[in-house]
Amino acid sequence: MASGSGAPGGHHGRVTSAALLGRDQLPTAGRLVVKVGSSSLTTPDGHLDPERLRAVVDVLAARRAAGTQVVLVSSGAIAAGIGPLGLAARPRDLATQQAAASVGQGLLVAHYTRAFGAHGLRVAQVLLTAEDTWRRGQYRNAHRALTRLLDLGVVPIINENDAVATDEIRFGDNDRLAALVSHLVHADALALLTDVDALYTGAPSRPGSRRVAEVRGPADVAGVDVSARGSAVGTGGMVTKLDSVAIATQSGIPVVLTSAALAGRALAGDDVGTWFAATGRRSSIRLLWLAHAARTHGRLVLDDGAVRAVLERGTSLLPAGVTAVEGTFEAGDPVELVDGAGAVVARGLVAYASDEVPQLLGRSTGELRAALGAGYDRELVHRDDLVLVRRGR
Structure with missing residues (x-):
């Protein structure tokens, strides 16, 4: 882990080994990556909801005040641009998606700046594309920049650079990006905040579906039906969530998956959501890049x-x-x-x-x-x- 005691945002003797981190130890994690999806930040008609955003920020600011470094991977730029552009729904064509992202990203970061600022915290906007995770030089540069921001006590707000991305704007990219960022910054754990409160054995609304409280390996999700699509505002679904979980856990980083409404309890180590235990050991950043991010x-x-x-x-x-x-x-x-x-x-x-x-x-x-x-x-x-x-x- 980066930054020793005395550095801004340092770990102050907290847990630094994800391999030993269990759900009940999550409050002592030194560094967390939290991913929040579009549907957790917007109204049903696609407008950015400042109250929902502030609620997420309040939880993360509390973790930051307790000594945990926080990296936020936030979707929502395209969704935030839907209303101001007068669009009826999320655009399907790439050019309009890029236009919406260009308008929405500034609004999104402005809201985050005000919300974190109310807690005395500074934020930094970091926009990445898939290319930044498969080109070695750019991957290393991103690692150095994010580590330095954390050492300075800043909360990085990361999003995919949708305004210039081409085929990278696709189903579930920010989930995968969050898993890669978790390894990139040597996080102790990854939290995926979505519009469902946990992984269920079937669709949550289906009679007989039950919450999967903990996953320690593939056998624990055998037979689980994750075919249902995500919301109309976001692009992700449970399939892409589980893909990102696999990237993180196989490289030694445990994951908690839950709703934004339960984020405070989840990060406090309560038995909510689904806990995915780490199944592998940390590899070098270069090898993870090669295994999961390289094209x-x-x-x-x-x-x-x-x-x-x-x-x-x-x-x-x-x-x-x-x-x-x-x-x-x-x-x-x-x-x-x-x-x-x-x-x-x-x-x-x-x-x-x-x-x-x-x-x-x-x-x-x-x-x-x-x-x-x-x-x-x-x-x-x-x-x-x-x-x-x-x-x-």
Whole structure:
């Protein structure tokens, strides 16, 4: 975790290991990422509701006053722009979505500035796109900027940069973004605030559906029906919530999912909402970026021996074990490593451009050194630049 005692917004001896954090320890968390959806901040007709926004801020300000650093990932820019633009509903076309986001983002941040300011807290607007999570340099810059803001006692307000995004404006991006930000800032836990109070075994309105209080692994959600869509104002649903939960928990960060109305009780450690225990260990920021945020540019097809070497022995990928190359990429780009049937085995940063790879395929490093000279006898993907992916994912 960043910032020691004495730094503005420091942890002051609070919990700093998400691997040991349980629901009852949530009040002692040193750093929280909280994601709030559009439907929790707006009226049914799409207008931003200052009272609902202030209610969320009051809860987060109380946690901040107790010594917890808070990062807020907030949807709502497009929804906030619906009313001022005179639109009847959330626009479907990209250009109007971008226009609504441009108008709404300023309104959204102005309300947050006033609401947090009433508690003596400063905020900072941070707009990210998907590109900021798959380009290594931008990912590192975001990490440094957010860490410094927290050290200075500021509450970062993060949203996707919808005004300039293209295909990134899609179903559930801010849920996924919140999970990535949680790892980015080394959060102790992630809170997802939505318009339902918990994960249920079926639609909450369906007779017989019951709340799932705690999830410790995939078996605990087997048979749970999460097919119902989200609200008309937001874009997310329970499917995308569970996808973001998986990103966070598999990298060592527990998650609490509940409604904005129950946020205070949830962050106090009460038995409300659904608690998702961490199932994995923290990996490096670079490997998480590669596993979950990187957009791949091509594929390397591995023979059976190379698949076993990568999966079972954790070796680097050598040219001798590759049978084909697909796509166009440059050296250093992320690519998928697939088996002969096309199932993804791993992701990695390739050491050669796609037009260089065909002449290397199936040849040992010794043969490459003899035929092409020094520099062509290195790995296609070094094991330090490789992350395993479950088959069928």
